[in-house]
Amino acid sequence: MKIESVAVHVLRHPLPTPFAFSQGWVTHRSATLVEITTDTGVTGWGEAFAQGLEAPQIAAAAIEHSLTPMLLDADPMDTEVIWHAMVNRTRDFGRTGSVVAAISAVDIALWDIAGKTLGQPVYRLLGGAFRKRVRPYATGFYRLRGPGEAERLAEEALAHFESGFRIMKVKLGFGVDDDVAVMRAVARALQGKGCTLMVDTNHAYGRAQALRLGRALEEFDLRWYEEPVAPDDVAGYREMREKLAMPIAGGENAHLASGFLPFLTAGALDVAQPDIGSCGGFTAARHIAALAQAHGVAVNPHVWGSAVAQAASLHLLAALPVAHHSLAAEEPILEYDRSDHPFRNALVDQPLRMDNGWVAIPERPGLGIEVDREVVARYRIG
Numbered sequence: 001m002k003i004e005s006v007a008v009h010v011l012r013h014p015l016p017t018p019f020a021f022s023q024g025w026v027t028h029r030s031a032t033l034v035e036i037t038t039d040t041g042v043t044g045w046g047e048a049f050a051q052g053l054e055a056p057q058i059a060a061a062a063i064e065h066s067l068t069p070m071l072l073d074a075d076p077m078d079t080e081v082i083w084h085a086m087v088n089r090t091r092d093f094g095r096t097g098s099v100v101a102a103i104s105a106v107d108i109a110l111w112d113i114a115g116k117t118l119g120q121p122v123y124r125l126l127g128g129a130f131r132k133r134v135r136p137y138a139t140g141f142y143r144l145r146g147p148g149e150a151e152r153l154a155e156e157a158l159a160h161f162e163s164g165f166r167i168m169k170v171k172l173g174f175g176v177d178d179d180v181a182v183m184r185a186v187a188r189a190l191q192g193k194g195c196t197l198m199v200d201t202n203h204a205y206g207r208a209q210a211l212r213l214g215r216a217l218e219e220f221d222l223r224w225y226e227e228p229v230a231p232d233d234v235a236g237y238r239e240m241r242e243k244l245a246m247p248i249a250g251g252e253n254a255h256l257a258s259g260f261l262p263f264l265t266a267g268a269l270d271v272a273q274p275d276i277g278s279c280g281g282f283t284a285a286r287h288i289a290a291l292a293q294a295h296g297v298a299v300n301p302h303v304w305g306s307a308v309a310q311a312a313s314l315h316l317l318a319a320l321p322v323a324h325h326s327l328a329a330e331e332p333i334l335e336y337d338r339s340d341h342p343f344r345n346a347l348v349d350q351p352l353r354m355d356n357g358w359v360a361i362p363e364r365p366g367l368g369i370e371v372d373r374e375v376v377a378r379y380r381i382g
């Protein structure tokens with residue numbers, strides 16, 4: 001089997017109501033999709049993570065100009081071999097960011113092809129499912145104005161609860177006092193409802209403020225405190241972990257096993273959060289998972305993409321062992337993006353769906369999705 005063509009689709013659409021996280025205003029939702037076709041007629045789809053402020057054209061250019069020439073005529077079943085070739089080829093200008101997101105998209109598409117060719121869901125090729133369904137957590141709580149929205153965010157928490165979510169991650173990073181006011185309002189709204197909360201500041205603070213916030217949040221029994229400090233500040237992560245009671249999470253801005261290694265060797269993380277669309281795809285996620293497992297660190301994938309990345313993330317979630325086995329082990333949970341996205345669900349025939357508080361792992365071959373080319377064409381800008 002040979003790769004015959006590689007097509008990149010850049011999708012982008014303005015949001016009717018822009019929203020903010022601590023790093024800026026998100027005015028558009030984007031996706032960089034890759035469609036790889038083989039001489040046997042099998043097509044695989046992948047997606048590069050497009051962070052809210054990331055131009056999707058960067059990963060697209062890396063796929064088109066750096067990766068495609070080496071993919072044509074290669075055997076798509078050689079996922080590990082091709083992955084190393086891509087990483088080697090881009091080492092001097094990649095290793096992180098959109099270039100690794102580009103590699104991730106290609107790698108996901110190759111695993112989709114492998115699954116479709118063998119008639120197996122990707123999770124089975126990864127070694128089988130530890131779980132056939134996952135608990136989703138609501139990611140939302142973005143700002144529509146900025147600070148001072150505690151009451152509206154408390155109402156949002158209730159809306160997530162009414163929709164069936166029992167685990168929620170609150171976006172913080174708009175000033176420590178405002179953050180604390182938000183958490184008090186959210187916790188008050190959810191009081192007695194049996195919900196679990198996490199927080200995510202998207203590295204809004206330096207160490208002193210991050211610590212001050214963490215100490216103020218100890219009463220909320222958080223499942224984790226995500227990206228407390230800058231993604232490069234390994235010592236800062238370690239300090240948070242040593243001085244705060246709650247588990248420390250991070251990794252959506254780390255790439256490849258080599259990007260996670262400093263955090264793991266420093267004992268700087270409780271929860272590693274590779275994103276399938278940016279860490280280097282399934283192949284890198286397996287490397288990272290093995291490395292984390294050896295360091296006694298849990299892996300809980302991050303995902304904020306469209307339906308292609310979400311499907312890929314579900315297969316990864318299915319195939320992840322728990323870090324600390326017990327009869328009551330803490331299972332990984334699915335990041336369920338509740339923020340506005342004009343084309344996320346319309347892209348595929350079976351988008352993410354929560355049923356009675358669970359999301360099922362796709363069972364069809366490959367990623368288990370059929371991409372709607374009309375929707376791709378409608379939102380395609382390049």
Ligand code: CA
Nearest residue numbers: 200226227252
């Ligand atoms: Ca995050």
